[in-house]
Structures are given as structure tokens and as C-alpha cells.
Amino acid sequence: METNLTEIIAKIEDYAVQQTLPTAKTTALFRSLLSDALAKATSAEADGTYFVKTGDIPAMWLRDATFQVLPYIKLMKAIPELETVLVGVLRRELRYVQHDPYANAFNQTASGAHWSDDESDIPVSDLVWERKFEIDSLCAPLLLALKLHENTDNIDFLDDEFWQTLELIMTVLETEQHHDQSSYYFKRLDCPDNDTLTNDGRGTPVGYTGMVWDGFRPSDNACEYGYHVPSNLFLVAVLTKITPLIPAKFNALKARVETLVAAIQQGVTRYAMVTLPTGQVGYAYEVDGLGHQKLMDDANVPSLLALPFIGYTSIDDSIYQNTREFILSDQNPYYYQGKVLAGIGSNHTPEAYVWPISLAMEGLTSMDQAVKVAQLEKIAVTDNETGQCHESVSVDDVSQYTRDWFSWANMTYCELALDVLGV
Template sequence: MFDQEQLMIAIKEYVENINLFDKKATNLFRHAIVDTISNTVTVKENGEIFVATGDIPAMWLRDSTFQVLPYLELVDDIPSIKQLIHGVIKQQLSFLLHDPYANAFNIEENDRHYSNDRSNIPISSLVWERKFEIDSLCAPFFLAYRLYQTGYQKHINKDFWKSAELVIDTFITEQRHEQSEYRFQRSDCPSSDTLQNNGKGTPIYYTGMVWSGFRPSDDACHYGYFIPGNCFILVILDQLLALLIDNKQEKLKEKIIQLKSEIFEGINRYGLITDQSGSLYYAYEVDGLGNQLFMDDANVPSLLSLPFLGYCKDNDPIYLNTRKKCLSEQNPYYYSGSYLTGIGSPHTPPQYVWPISIAMEGLTTADIAMIKEKIIKIANTDDQTNQCHEGIDVNDPKNYTREWFSWSNMTYCQLVFHYMKLINKK
């Protein structure tokens, strides 16, 4: 049986020997890396491990992946981390099999929901929220592949492949969303919290890409084809193909290869914009009808995060051109103030920058000086709470959303590990 207490002690002892170049940054790292295992993780008797997002008692498939992903940096010294990750994946796959259209789940069938939404099916008592977000279906397999890369394979089992087939079939269905039964409507809420057109979303045309109702911010997509999410799908399709090398599931393999080809073609045909100089960059969302939206959001997957996810190299010309525009006033959610500069989100107030996006700037470069700058900047935004927040006022770090946000904490830890690996290579 997985021993959560012993793992917490082992992690705490390990990180107490890590000293960064800045005392405040060190203290935040030591606290954040232990906080997730001690305050968000619940181990169930069946071996599933539930990971709450922080100040909300639900588990998001995407958030939980990035909450525990940094722990894989410690597996060589603390092997029991592999059991933690396996347990999280087991829980994620169980949720996927229960409802592949839901983004967040309860720890048990307690009938707690964010809102009483109208959907095409009654919302399950296990589901916290039923927003269809394509990145939610990618995240568990992204985590599973990272665990597999450590040499651990026990999680690649029947449930894994059953879940994979369900996800692939769901993606194929949502390539032609007009034929899908999925609906989502919420009353008495901002327009970003519900889907237009009787819950079907704004009009789209077939592109080969997969439709997404919502972004990783849980805000509704303006246009139905979310480009960073479709890039993320291509990443996990390649990973699934790598795992299928010694597997005899030829029909699943054929589905994946076909889906990969169609999404790739769709991104390159509809998801690229040409600027005035003739250079290409990625759109954030498109509809296949000629409409393209450029912006970037702090939540991952984002355009900024594409190299971190493994979609492209950090020196890829199209990515670099896209990155430059994301980190400029061409992105309507790029904010600059007397204290902070960076990417925020329409999910939070204007002029609020997210530590997740600050960390992602560092996670998508090998520039050590820049990475140090980002680490220090994030550490200085905690307002003496020893926690990373969601969004922070660019002019006053005492104004922020969410005092406790585990995903933000752990993305900061991921950045610290990135820095340490680069330093050790020198």
C-alpha cells in the first residue's frame, strides 16, 4: 500500500538540502513541493489517488497532471514517487471512463456540482463540472508517458488502453461536432461560462481538428477549434503510438495514425496566420469558416507552452514568431505594470498576470539568467503567504486571486527543477 506520510517525509528531507540563489525563492520551493503531497492528495483504499486542485474540493484531469508532474524529477532519489503517479493516473483513467466529457470530478459520488447545468445527459453525482475541454483528455496520457519514461510500466494495463480507445473515439466524434450529442448550458452566468447556440457552441466547419467547448481556463472557446489543445492531442498521439510498438491493437493504431494526419493537416491549413512581414504564427482559435483569433492565455496548454508540452522545439521559427507576439501588446491578455509584466487571462480581472505564465516563459527557454529572473519574480509575489496565487495585480502584489492554487505552486517547482538541470549541465 502506498504510504503518503513516508513519501511526504522523504520529499521534505530531500528538498531541505536544496538551496537556491535566493532565500525567499528557496523557502517558497521547499514549501510548495511539500504542500501538494500533504494538502491536496487523498489515497483511496482501491489504490486511486485523488488530487484536489487547492481551494476547490474537486479534481481536474488537467490540473492534477501538472500538480504531480514535477515529482517525477525526484524519482531517481525517491522511487516511491512512481507509486504516487501511478495512483493519480489510475484515478484519472477511472474518471475518464466514467465521463470523457467532464473536466472535474468529486472525490466520491456526493452529488456536489459547481452549478446545476443543463446538458444532454443528467450530470453524474461523481462529476463536479461537465465542460468538454480536449486538454483534459490529453493530460492523463501525457503524465502516463512521462512515468513510462522512468522505466515504470505497471500503469500501462487494460484500463489504460480501454481509456485510450474511449478518448480516441471521443476525439473522432468531436471532429464533426455538429453530429455530437454534447451540449452545455449554464444560466445566470457570464457568457464565458456557457455555450451559445442552445449549448452547441458557435458555428464551425470541418477542419480535421477536434472541437473543444472550453479552454483550459474553463472559459468557453470563442471559436471551436482550440489550436494549443489540438497541438497537445498530436503530442499524446505520438506517445500512444510509441507505447503501441509492442502492442497488437492494430485497429487502435490505425485510428490514431488517421486522427494524427487529419489534425496535423487542420492545424497547418487553418491554424496559421501570416503577419505583415510574411512570417507565420499560430492562431489561438479558429472556426474553419475563415475566422481566426490570436491571443494567449496563462492556462496550459497555451501557445507559449508548446515546447514544454513537446509539440515543437523552443527554437522553432513559427513558435518563436508566435512567442514574440504572445509576449507583446498584440496579445490582448499581455499586461505590463510597475511590478509585473506577463500573460494573464480573461478568466481573471484585467491587468492581472499569472505566475503559471511567468514560469512558462522560463520553462520554454534555456536562458539561465531569464529563468533566475522568473523564479525571483514569482517568489516575490506571494504576499508573505508562501503560496503561489492564480492572478496578481501588475501594480500591486497584495491584490491577487486565489490564495492557494496548487497548480501554480507546482509549475513554480517545475521551473526550479528546470533551472537546476541546466545548471548541472554546465
């Protein structure tokens, strides 16, 4: 298994060497990073699955892992052996969901390692690194399965285990449509306010909207208002595309999926489509169903910026474009401009720090090739000669950044580079 992984990595590196981007800097960074997720973050397991750590933290985030390996989908025609690895990543994600569908990050083994000693409605398992409920954790395996389905004739991975896992996911999502009736809570002591849930671990109060309640944003910071709009739209995107693939013997599951999607869509229309500070109609970032709205965007995907990338809408959709205009302006509290960079950051990192992931997403959600190339060049400048993309970077000084190795950022750069190359 290890030898096979080594051979695949060598083929990826050979592929990268044959590609040339618009500048020497962007080319060098791409060639250095394309094998990053497989060579440095991925381990072959005895059960045929693959563990993907997030980078300098030894745990596997379901969301991060999917986006880390997503660029390899585009390489499957050139390197068919990648399919085995990608299906193996998917199967490990599914088994983690089966183990605890409320957890966002997992250990490679049942080591008992945790980010912190947290309190939740059930004891935190030795296999769980962190038990923050994030909708995107449940969307991530579905997105990976859909991308695999679109790019291979072999769909053996859409087996009973997959559909039974979707049944479990649906049960959680249906439960969290009515969070006031859910047993889930999360409490972390001696931490920043945004690293735990208020209201004795249950989060701020919400009213029923049809959307699914979310404890934590994709940044792993607590939602201020309980309905995280980008994550609900991510749900709509993956569930809508997966519905036609549900086999006849799971017809009851299909009906549940269709009912949930319709409820979320109605909730989004009623509560999440708002008048932005620009005077145009667009999407709020969070709402609570009680009249409160959070107008902003965060660098972490799923984000409002990333809606076309995650498959919810088209780039030229007017509501998306209105939202994009707002979030890529100083009216978004997490949009920063400085001497070197301008882009979206996060309350997960210092003020006036921009995330290379969001810079890449600006390019990936543009129809203008010149914009894509410009974003690629901006990111390449942020490596500070380390050969890494980092989590976030100061808008005034690229030598100031967070995280030495963040594989998700590296691979999103590669995703944009492959886009520029027309792959």
C-alpha cells in the same frame, strides 16, 4: 496507505531542504511548496488510486492534477516510492475518463456536489463536479503516462485498462471532429457569457478542419471559436509519442490514432498557421474553419507559450519563436505590463492580472538560464508573504490576487525551480 504517504512527504521535504536556489526568497518558497500537492491536495483511496484536489476547490481537475504531480516525476530517482503515488493518480484519472469522458472535473466520491446546476446532453453524474468538454482533460492522463514511461522501467500501468481508456478517448475525439453530428451540449444559467456555450449550448458554428472541436479553454472559459489550437497541438504531441507503445493486439487503435494525428496536423497547417500582427507566420489561438481567427494567448496550459513544454515542438522552432514574440507583447490582448509585473493573464481573471503559471512557463520554455532565474524571482515576489503562488496577481500591486491556494501554480513554480537546479 496514509502512513506511506506521510513518509513520502517527509522525504520530499528532506529533499527540498537540501536544495539552494539563486536567492533566499526563491529558495524559501521552493522548500515550502515542493510537498504542497502531496501534503495538502492528495488523498490515498481504498482502491489504491490517489485523489488530487485542485486547491481551495475540493474537486479534481484532470488537467490540473497532472500538472500538480508532474514535478514529482523528476524526483522519482531520489524518492522511488513516488512511483506508486503517480501511478495511482494516473489510474484515478483513467477511471474518471471511463466514467464520463466529457467531464473536466470530478468529486472524490459520488457526493452530487457540482460547481453549478448545469444542463447537458446527459444528466450530470453525482461523481462529476463539472461537465465542460476540454480536450486537455483527455490529454492529461496520456501526458502523465508518457512521463512515467520515460522515467521508470516498470510499465505495468500500460495495461488493457489503459488502452481501453484510450479507445474511449479516441471515440470522443473522432466524434468531435464532426461536432455538428455530436450530441454534446453544455448550458449554464445566470453566469458570465464565457462560462457557458452559445447556440443553445453547442457553441459557435464551425466548419470541418480535421482538428477536434473544443467546448472550453484550459481556463474553463468557453472557446470563442471551436478549434482551440494549443489543445489540438497537445493532442498531436501526446498521441504521436504514445503510438509506438500501442501493443499489437490493439493495432486497430493504433491506426485510428495515426489517422487522427494526420488529420489534425493537416488542419493546423491549413487553418491555424496564420500571419500574425508582427507580419510573421505563427499559430492562431482559436479558429473555426469558416475564416475566423483568434490571435492571442491565455495563461492556462496548454497554451501557445507552452508548446515546447507539452512536447509539441522545440524551443528554437521558427514558427514557435514567431508566435512567442507576438504573445509576449502588448499585441496579445492578455499580455499585461505594470509597475511590478509583466506577463500573460486570462479572461478567467481580472484585467491586468498576470498568472504565475505563465511566468513560470516563460522560464520553462527559454534556453537562457538567466531568464529562468529571473522568472523564478518574479514569481517569488508575487506571494505577498503568504508562501503561495496564487492564481493571478495584479501587475501593479502583489497584495491584489485571486485564490489563496492554487496548487497548480505552486507546483509549476517548483517545476521551474527544479529546471533551474538542473534536475
